[in-house]
Amino acid sequence: MNDKHTFKDHFSPLSDVYARYRPSYPAELFAWLASLAPGREKAWDAGCGSGQAALMLAEHFEAVVATDASAPQIGRAIPHPRVTYRVATAEDSGLPDASLDLIVAAQALHWFDFDLFYAEVRRVLRPGGVIAGGTYGLLRIDPGVDRVVDRLYHEVVAPYWPPERRYVDEAYAGIPFPFDEIEVPPFAMATDWSFEQLFGYLGTWSAVRHYRDDRGSDPLAVVRDELEKAWGDPDRTRRCSWPLGLRVGRV
Helix, strand or coil: CCCCCCCCCHHHHHHHHHHCCCCCCCCCHHHHHHCCCCCCCEEECCCCCCCCCHHCCCCCCCCEEECCCCCCHHHHHHCCCCCEEEEEEECCCCCCCCEEEEEEEEEEEHHHHHHHHHHHHHHHHHEEEEEEHHHHEECEEEEHHHHHHHHHHHCCCHHHHCCCCCHHHHHCCCCCCHHHEEEECCCCEEECCCCCHHHHHCCCCCHHHHHHHHCCCHHHHHHHHHHHHCCCCCCCCCCCEEEEEEEHHHH
């Protein structure tokens, strides 16, 4: 990474659809993470987007600070009495030294400057504090729908994925993580969606936006007919699942 961190804003233009169509992590994951923390006083959701993880952390901690470098993302966050939203980078949070029990970076760690962020992690966590980075890859529905989603991902918009996306494809297995690592039990991330919800979610992909900006056309139009055929009744809901990649460690 560069010595001087530059925020790569892939999601501000998508903040509205991102808030509406991004899936949620399982509640059991946050209960487990809270059980590892040395206390339940304060947690930090770093790179919080529109606040999905922050709201789940608030079920377990007295206070949650949720930061994102994107003001439009923060503007779409759902208010909660125990969550404080702020515009700030993960590398320069503005949080006090040794003030946190848990830090979570949900679908965000791969965008950070690792050296700077990890220095911030060590500064703001209390002794024995926990850091968790989580990501989810391509959703799976059934073989027919999956083939179309895979074609969109690997062929149609493939040139428009930022290089950091490779960490997601690897389920974070290759991401630098210099902490005392904790073994993660299996967690499932799944929801029931209609076709409209699936299509809205695909529109949140950063590569879809970059394709639109570069070519002046919509890559989703390339696959829509094929995707509708594979889905069947557009009002029918289908089970959608995502493989989770998690790295959890203690400082």
